[in-house]
Structures are given as C-alpha cells and as structure tokens.
Amino acid sequence: MIALLVLSAVAAAPRAWAEPREPFHVVGNVYSVGSAEVTSFLIATPKGHVLIDGGFVESAPQIVRNIDKLGFKLEDVKVLVVSHAHFDHAGGLSELKRRTGAQVVASRADAEAMARGGKGDPQFGDAIPFAPVYADRIVQDGGVVRVGPTELVAHVTPGHTQGCTTWTTVQREEEQPLHVVFNCSVSVPDDYRLLGNPRYPRVVDDYERSFRTLRALPCDVLLGPHASFFQQDERRARMADGAPNPFVDPAACGAYLDRSEQAFRAHLEKERSAPPPAAPAAAPAQPSAAPSPPPVSASRLR
Numbered sequence: 693m694i695a696l697l698v699l700s701a702v703a704a705a706p707r708a709w710a711e712p713r714e715p716f717h718v719v720g721n722v723y724s725v726g727s728a729e730v731t732s733f734l735i736a737t738p739k740g741h742v743l744i745d746g747g748f749v750e751s752a753p754q755i756v757r758n759i760d761k762l763g764f765k766l767e768d769v770k771v772l773v774v775s776h777a778h779f780d781h782a783g784g785l786s787e788l789k790r791r792t793g794a795q796v797v798a799s800r801a802d803a804e805a806m807a808r809g810g811k812g813d814p815q816f817g818d819a820i821p822f823a824p825v826y827a828d829r830i831v832q833d834g835g836v837v838r839v840g841p842t843e844l845v846a847h848v849t850p851g852h853t854q855g856c857t858t859w860t861t862v863q864r865e866e867e868q869p870l871h872v873v874f875n876c877s878v879s880v881p882d883d884y885r886l887l888g889n890p891r892y893p894r895v896v897d898d899y900e901r902s903f904r905t906l907r908a909l910p911c912d913v914l915l916g917p918h919a920s921f922f923q924q925d926e927r928r929a930r931m932a933d934g935a936p937n938p939f940v941d942p943a944a945c946g947a948y949l950d951r952s953e954q955a956f957r958a959h960l961e962k963e964r965s966a967p968p969p970a971a972p973a974a975a976p977a978q979p980s981a982a983p984s985p986p987p988v989s990a991s992r993l994r
C-alpha cells in the first residue's frame with residue numbers, strides 16, 4: 693500500500709487516492725460522493741445542495757457522476773466549500789464551479805491560497821499547484837452557510853493550511869439530532885516544517901489552538917477530507933438495514949484527535965532533536981542546478 697502511494701512525483705503521486713467509489717448515504721442528508729481516499733460530501737436539501745470538497749482535478753467528473761447516480765441534479769448544487777486549499781481537495785473546484793454555477797465559500801486564508809492555485813503554500817511552496825478558483829464569499833470563524841434547512845458552521849482550524857476549515861452541521865436521524873463534523877485535517881505531513889518556518893511562523897500555535905477548538909466541538913459523526921481519517925470503507929461495509937449507523941460514533945472524534953495530536957507532538961519532537969535544513973525561503977542558492985520543487989509523495993500530503 694505504502695509502496696503504491698510513494699509512486700512519488702507530483703504528477704503521478706496520489707492518484708490511487710482518486711480511484712472511483714460508489715456514492716452512498718452516510719447520515720441525515722449527507723452523502724459520500726468522492727473517491728477512494730480523497731472524499732467529497734453532498735448535503736442535499738429540497739432547496740439546493742452543498743458540496744464539501746472537490747477532490748483532484750480528475751475527481752470532478754467522478755463527483756458529477758456520483759451526484760447523478762444518487763438521483764440529484766448537479767445544477768441544484770448551490771454552494772461549494774472546501775476543507776483546505778490543497779490540490780487533492782480544491783483541485784476539482786474550478787471545474788465544479790463552472791459546471792454547477794455554485795457559489796464558492798471559503799475562509800480568507802484558504803480563499804487566497806485557492807486564488808493562487810495552491811502556489812506559495814507555506815509548506816509546499818509551488819510544488820502542488822491546481823487550477824485557481826475564486827471564492828464568492830469569505831466566511832469568518834463561526835460564520836454560517838445556509839442552504840434550505842441546512843446550516844453549516846465554519847470553524848477555522850488552521851495549521852495544516854492557514855485557512856483550514858472544519859465544517860459542522862446538525863443532522864437528524866430517527867428524531868435524534870446528530871452533530872456532524874467535517875474535520876479539516878490536523879495532520880502534519882512529513883515534509884512540513886513547524887519550527888522556525890519563516891513562511892508560517894505561527895504554525896505551532898495554530899495547531900495547538902485548532903486541537904483545542906476541535907476537542908470542544910460536539911461530535912457524533914466524524915467525517916473528513918481523507919477516508920482514512922474516519923475509516924470510511926470499513927464503516928460503510930458495516931452498514932446494514934435495521935442496524936445502528938456505524939458512522940454515528942462519538943468516540944471516533946476523540947480517537948482521531950488523540951492520534952493526530954500524538955503525531956503532531958512526535959513531529960515537533962523530531963524537529964527539535966534533528967532540525968531540518970533551512971527552510972526554502974532562507975536556503976542558500978544551489979551552486980549549479982536551477983532550483984526545482986522537491987517531489988511531494990502522496991503519503992506526505994494528508
């Protein structure tokens with residue numbers, strides 16, 4: 693598995709993540725319409741739909757097909773939001789915006805990153821660009837997106853990106869209100885530089901604050917931009933008529949945060965004991981070859 697993912701090099705890398713998946717009903721009016729590892733979710737209402745995350749550029753047609761397979765109309769997608777402005781979640785948004793005519797809503801920092809097409813990333817530099825997409829509305833921390841009866845609340849949880857946005861909504865199933873959390877991601881890719889990163893000096897504080905924010909959110913259903921964050925395939929396989937919905941699992945939220953925070957602290961510890969070479973911005977020019985972006989392997993992007 694890892695060997696497959698480490699095919700490396702930006703162009704080829706994470707495409708196993710984009711393997712098609714059948715769409716399915718997750719909980720309430722939330723549907724999974726994304727691919728194997730890189731997820732997208734449709735929140736469907738009689739007054740229009742919200743799509744969370746656009747996957748890679750090649751995910752867009754899959755998402756369109758999946759929405760169609762569920763019997764929903766693409767033109768009823770009224771709002772596009774994103775977990776974070778990386779090419780595996782924002783790469784398909786430009787095409788999806790064109791095809792749906794939907795409004796793109798994003799946090800300020802991620803809206804800026806998307807407008808730059810992912811270039812100038814504080815960790816990846818220009819290594820993982822995507823088609824630029826422009827936000828129609830900037831949402832602040834605590835801001836609300838309303839479509840029909842559905843309210844999505846934006847929680848800006850920076851660190852993984854500067855505008856990383858966790859979206860929450862309350863869904864009902866069998867009369868029960870369920871707090872659904874679309875976690876932005878608090879993972880720390882291997883290549884991230886947390887200490888002394890001149891492009892993102894506050895990154896450690898941001899992660900710390902985001903962990904606190906996320907732990908305080910009511911959470912019955914954990915979802916996120918990567919299927920592996922919340923074991924999408926395994927839970928889906930356990931879905932059965934008449935059985936409790938395996939996606940309703942309050943313990944999953946804390947467990948994910950515990951794992952992520954442990955990994956964050958381990959990464960910090962590693963940087964403290966073996967400082968990485970100077971960050972790109974401060975690096976001395978290579979004597980001969982023109983600088984080229986380092987290959988970014990798929991396993992390092994989550």
Ligand SMILES: [Zn+2]
Nearest residue numbers: 776778993994
């Ligand atoms: Zn990412």
